[in-house]
Amino acid sequence: MKLEMKDSPGQLVAALKPISDVGGNIIAVLHHREPESSHRTLNVQIVLTLPEGRLDKLVALLKEQGVHIQRIGKERLLYKRTVILIGHLMHTDLSDTVNQIDSTGYAEVCEISMSMPAINERSTSRVTIKATNRTDMDSALAVLRRVAKQKSLLLIEPLEEYA
Amino acid sequence: MKAALIGLGSVGRGVAETIAKKNPGIIITGLADSKSGCICNEGIDITTVLEQKRITGVCGDKTISATDVIKNADYDVLIEVTPTNALTGEPALGYIRAALAKKKHIVTSNKGPIALAYKELSALAKKNGVALRYEATVGGAIPIMHTLEDGLNGNEIIAIYGVLNGTCNYILTRMAAEGLTYEQALTEAREMGYAEADPTYDVKGIDAAIKLVILANTIWGNGTKLADVDMTGIDLLTPDALRLAEEGDCTIRLIAEAIPGKKIMRVSPRLMKKNHPLVVEGTLNALTLETDMAKEITLTGRGAGSIETASAIIGDILYIRDHYGGRA
Numbered sequence: 001m002k003l004e005m006k007d008s009p010g011q012l013v014a015a016l017k018p019i020s021d022v023g024g025n026i027i028a029v030l031h032h033r034e035p036e037s038s039h040r041t042l043n044v045q046i047v048l049t050l051p052e053g054r055l056d057k058l059v060a061l062l063k064e065q066g067v068h069i070q071r072i073g074k075e076r077l078l079y080k081r082t083v084i085l086i087g088h089l090m091h092t093d094l095s096d097t098v099n100q101i102d103s104t105g106y107a108e109v110c111e112i113s114m115s116m117p118a119i120n121e122r123s124t125s126r127v128t129i130k131a132t133n134r135t136d137m138d139s140a141l142a143v144l145r146r147v148a149k150q151k152s153l154l155l156i157e158p159l160e161e162y163a
Numbered sequence: 164m165k166a167a168l169i170g171l172g173s174v175g176r177g178v179a180e181t182i183a184k185k186n187p188g189i190i191i192t193g194l195a196d197s198k199s200g201c202i203c204n205e206g207i208d209i210t211t212v213l214e215q216k217r218i219t220g221v222c223g224d225k226t227i228s229a230t231d232v233i234k235n236a237d238y239d240v241l242i243e244v245t246p247t248n249a250l251t252g253e254p255a256l257g258y259i260r261a262a263l264a265k266k267k268h269i270v271t272s273n274k275g276p277i278a279l280a281y282k283e284l285s286a287l288a289k290k291n292g293v294a295l296r297y298e299a300t301v302g303g304a305i306p307i308m309h310t311l312e313d314g315l316n317g318n319e320i321i322a323i324y325g326v327l328n329g330t331c332n333y334i335l336t337r338m339a340a341e342g343l344t345y346e347q348a349l350t351e352a353r354e355m356g357y358a359e360a361d362p363t364y365d366v367k368g369i370d371a372a373i374k375l376v377i378l379a380n381t382i383w384g385n386g387t388k389l390a391d392v393d394m395t396g397i398d399l400l401t402p403d404a405l406r407l408a409e410e411g412d413c414t415i416r417l418i419a420e421a422i423p424g425k426k427i428m429r430v431s432p433r434l435m436k437k438n439h440p441l442v443v444e445g446t447l448n449a450l451t452l453e454t455d456m457a458k459e460i461t462l463t464g465r466g467a468g469s470i471e472t473a474s475a476i477i478g479d480i481l482y483i484r485d486h487y488g489g490r491a
Contacts, residue, residue: 086400117401
């Protein structure tokens with residue numbers, strides 16, 4: 001999120017405190033003062049992760065501190081994994097395959113690259129899935145593993161990071 | 164130290180030539196191939212026998228069998244390097260049982276008996292106060308067993324991951340590098356002598372799975388069998404799969420993994436970053452051992468070859484000489 005605040009001592013700390021109060025985790029703080037600016041304000045960009053449903057509370061707390069929120073960019077699913085699927089992907093209803101992941105509520109397919117060399121030949125696709133965290137990703141891959149087995153697709157999973 | 168050598172294929176020849184050339188203090192008193200055998204308790208002249216085998220196709224007297232050599236020769240250690248039979252382990256299993264019963268040490272490159280009957284054979288060796296060593300069964304020249312029992316002694320092994328089949332690794336390397344189809348890469352592997360006429364055993368992941376079973380039984384003593392391994396081979400991979408992997412700065416390797424804590428015993432093609440330490444080229448093998456103290460240790464080396472495999476076997480024999488010196 002991008003914040004604008006008064007350029008006076010203690011303001012940045014005051015703006016950061018509510019984030020930890022609502023259980024957020026700060027990933028990066030970018031702050032730069034523009035020398036030609038006549039405003040006595042400071043622009044700060046903060047990258048953070050928040051538990052689901054805490055954003056409204058954070059916004060309210062920041063307003064109380066007199067911090068003006070310029071922009072909020074949201075990305076709900078932060079955990080990414082890429083797999084490869086080989087087989088008769090179209091004949092076995094690709095949109096159903098994708099939907100089985102999307103309908104979990106905690107993971108979704110965000111990218112597909114596909115190659116279909118010839119009619120009736122097996123096609124190959126690279127599928128990227130996003131999920132809220134590692135545990136949800138494992139569950140999403142378990143769903144995909146089951147679907148791949150049912151549809152006789154070869155699923156190539158990434159080698160997980162160490163146990 | 165006196166040794167009987169059973170099997171004179173690529174590995175047996177490598178062992179015999181190395182002993183003749185480097186003279187590491189090992190005297191061969193008995194020798195057998197699939198058709199013949201010879202016994203000379205003062206020591207066989209290996210160079211002469213290998214030359215005779217090259218010309219006539221047999222190493223010795225056709226009336227002497229491998230079993231006769233095991234029964235009658237005077238030796239301390241049996242070097243068992245006959246071809247692997249994954250289903251029965253025979254005839255190697257019988258040879259090893261017979262030698263253990265005579266309180267002889269065993270050094271083998273044969274995966275069959277170790278994968279099928281490790282518990283029985285190691286118990287028999289222990290009871291008779293002799294060694295059963297099989298470094299050459301997994302990872303060719305890579306000293307995996309030595310690393311586990313000596314270097315990592317005191318560590319708990321949490322997981323193992325690795326490239327344990329050079330044939331598959333060669334095929335995948337070529338598919339990625341040249342955009343070959345699986346069939347083209349397999350044909351090339353055959354021409355290079357890296358793949359058998361019937362490649363099933365390698366490309367379906369069976370060979371890697373057998374090695375995984377050997378490692379799991381060695382490390383955890385958990386009685387794992389081949390049927391416990393979830394196996395997917397590389398024979399259905401498309402060139403597009405490697406191309407799409409490449410676009411994401413990744414490639415595909417056949418990975419054998421065992422994580423008892425997660426009940427995982429699996430051989431499957433996996434998508435991996437190209438700079439991952441297990442992404443080795445050509446016929447190389449690689450294995451990562453994840454432990455509680457040392458964390459990750461990755462070993463890389465040649466997984467096959469006559470002299471490379473002999474390296475593992477000679478290492479095992481000398482280990483026995485140094486650790487069982489009193490009796491040997």
